Amino acid sequence: MTQMPPQCNNLQEQVDTLLQLLRQEPSLRQQDIMAVQASLKKAISPEFEIVFAGAFSAGKSMLINALLERELLYSAEGHATGTECYIAYAESAQKERVVLTFLSEVEIRTQVYALCEQLNLTTEININHIDVVKILSQGCLIIIEKEGGENKSELAKQAKALILLLEGFEANRERIQTVDNATYSMEQFNFSNLKEAASYARRGSNSAVLKRVEYYCYHPLLKDGNIIIDTPGIDAPVKQDAELTYDKIESPDTSAVVCVLKAASSGEMTTEETELMEKTRSNPGIRDRLFYIFNRIDETWYNTQLRQRLENLINSDFRDTTRVYKTSGLLGFYGSLIRGTTGRDRFGLDTIFAESRDRLDADTNSGNNSENSQDTPQFVNEFNRYCANSGKLSASQFRISVNSYETPNQNYVRILA
Numbered sequence: 001m002t003q004m005p006p007q008c009n010n011l012q013e014q015v016d017t018l019l020q021l022l023r024q025e026p027s028l029r030q031q032d033i034m035a036v037q038a039s040l041k042k043a044i045s046p047e048f049e050i051v052f053a054g055a056f057s058a059g060k061s062m063l064i065n066a067l068l069e070r071e072l073l074y075s076a077e078g079h080a081t082g083t084e085c086y087i088a089y090a091e092s093a094q095k096e097r098v099v100l101t102f103l104s105e106v107e108i109r110t111q112v113y114a115l116c117e118q119l120n121l122t123t124e125i126n127i128n129h130i131d132v133v134k135i136l137s138q139g140c141l142i143i144i145e146k147e148g149g150e151n152k153s154e155l156a157k158q159a160k161a162l163i164l165l166l167e168g169f170e171a172n173r174e175r176i177q178t179v180d181n182a183t184y185s186m187e188q189f190n191f192s193n194l195k196e197a198a199s200y201a202r203r204g205s206n207s208a209v210l211k212r213v214e215y216y217c218y219h220p221l222l223k224d225g226n227i228i229i230d231t232p233g234i235d236a237p238v239k240q241d242a243e244l245t246y247d248k249i250e251s252p253d254t255s256a257v258v259c260v261l262k263a264a265s266s267g268e269m270t271t272e273e274t275e276l277m278e279k280t281r282s283n284p285g286i287r288d289r290l291f292y293i294f295n296r297i298d299e300t301w302y303n304t305q306l307r308q309r310l311e312n313l314i315n316s317d318f319r320d321t322t323r324v325y326k327t328s329g330l331l332g333f334y335g336s337l338i339r340g341t342t343g344r345d346r347f348g349l350d351t352i353f354a355e356s357r358d359r360l361d362a363d364t365n366s367g368n369n370s371e372n373s374q375d376t377p378q379f380v381n382e383f384n385r386y387c388a389n390s391g392k393l394s395a396s397q398f399r400i401s402v403n404s405y406e407t408p409n410q411n412y413v414r415i416l417a
């Protein structure tokens with residue numbers, strides 16, 4: 001962070017004096033001084049909040065993991081992040097810690113009412129009544145079945161969100177306070193590291209009743225007061241989650257916004273993305289610290305039409321900014337991790353990918369079929385595609401073949417070997 005010029009050393013005092021003078025002058029007393037106070041707070045604050053915002057699955061969490069070079073945040077298909085995550089600096093690896101803040105019972109009740117209204121569930125709603133909770137959950141299950149699955153419609157997604165909220169409330173009943181937002185340290189949860197806390201927070205039902213997760217993480221990027229904030233997708237099924245993101249980008253505490261856009265995989269901007277950019281531009285505290293990231297750029301490598309549409313979009317709608325970046329969070333993140341692997345652990349298949357492989361197993365109930373294509377880590381598929389079809393590797397320099405008689409994992413190991 002830049003040093004303040006010497007005449008600003010007593011900024012707080014000087015601004016306070018000016019504001020006092022303002023109050024003494026009757027004709028100026030009505031002036032709104034909120035903006036001045038907000039700017040002052042920011043100017044003297046040692047913290048610099050950088051908010052990552054965008055549509056669901058744009059890759060916000062993955063990009064943050066890539067920046068921090070570790071799998072800290074939960075990144076997955078579908079709506080993955082349901083809670084605001086703050087990542088601030090820890091002085092050393094030993095000082096890494098997590099603080100979990102829960103919603104209050106009142107806030108949870110408000111969300112339950114709103115969801116029940118949208119779902120047309122009109123029973124007596126007392127979430128402390130075990131029977132009521134059962135009836136509501138059954139009602140949700142019926143809706144999901146009628147809609148043909150959890151993700152089949154907005155209604156089904158909301159029903160799923162209500163189930164998770166009720167489950168989360170029950171599972172964390174002892175920790176949730178009536179009107180206050182209770183906070184807990186990781187010791188109180190018996191977590192021994194950030195990862196354990198993160199995997200507790202990523203579970204849908206826990207995430208539903210958490211208001212905020214703060215990670216204190218040992219990484220040079222966070223030194224000097226940089227705080228990275230991951231937010232739920234602006235099109236998240238629970239309205240409150242999405243609103244939280246909009247509140248955050250309009251908040252005077254926010255100093256920079258990284259808009260993670262999905263246009264590289266769709267060729268166009270969604271209404272929500274346009275709204276996000278408009279709201280961001282209207283926050284005077286952000287000024288020109290607005291970064292546009294076209295993530296998932298790998299998808300344009302295999303699709304000429306998509307590539308052209310993205311280029312057209314950037315040339316027309318992003319003409320007036322130089323802060324346009326094209327990234328692949330997925331390839332960048334795993335690419336940096338596999339540098340530390342060797343043939344002995346099959347270039348990460350037995351180490352860094354072991355957990356996601358097991359998770360895939362659990363998700364798909366595919367049992368012991370460990371070479372089944374469903375157990376191929378997403379990165380391995382993307383890596384093979386990169387080698388075979390991206391046109392990024394010169395054929396004379398890299399004689400790489402992706403063979404159809406081998407499994408994707410075998411191709412991956414052979415190529416890297």
Ligand SMILES: Nc1nc2c(ncn2[C@@H]2O[C@H](COP(=O)(O)OP(=O)(O)OP(=O)(O)O)[C@@H](O)[C@H]2O)c(=O)[nH]1
Pocket residue numbers: 054055056057058059060061062063074075076077078079080081082231232233234295296297298299327328329330331378382
């Ligand atoms: N092909 C490709 N996939 C990516 C890329 N970045 C992320 N993904 C995948 O996209 C999915 C969603 O990524 P997340 O990081 O969870 O996205 P998010 O923006 O945090 O999504 P929400 O938390 O749901 O709002 C994951 O399965 C990632 O592996 C990328 O650059 N290329």
Ligand SMILES: [Mg+2]
Pocket residue numbers: 060061062074075080081230231232
């Ligand atoms: Mg996320």
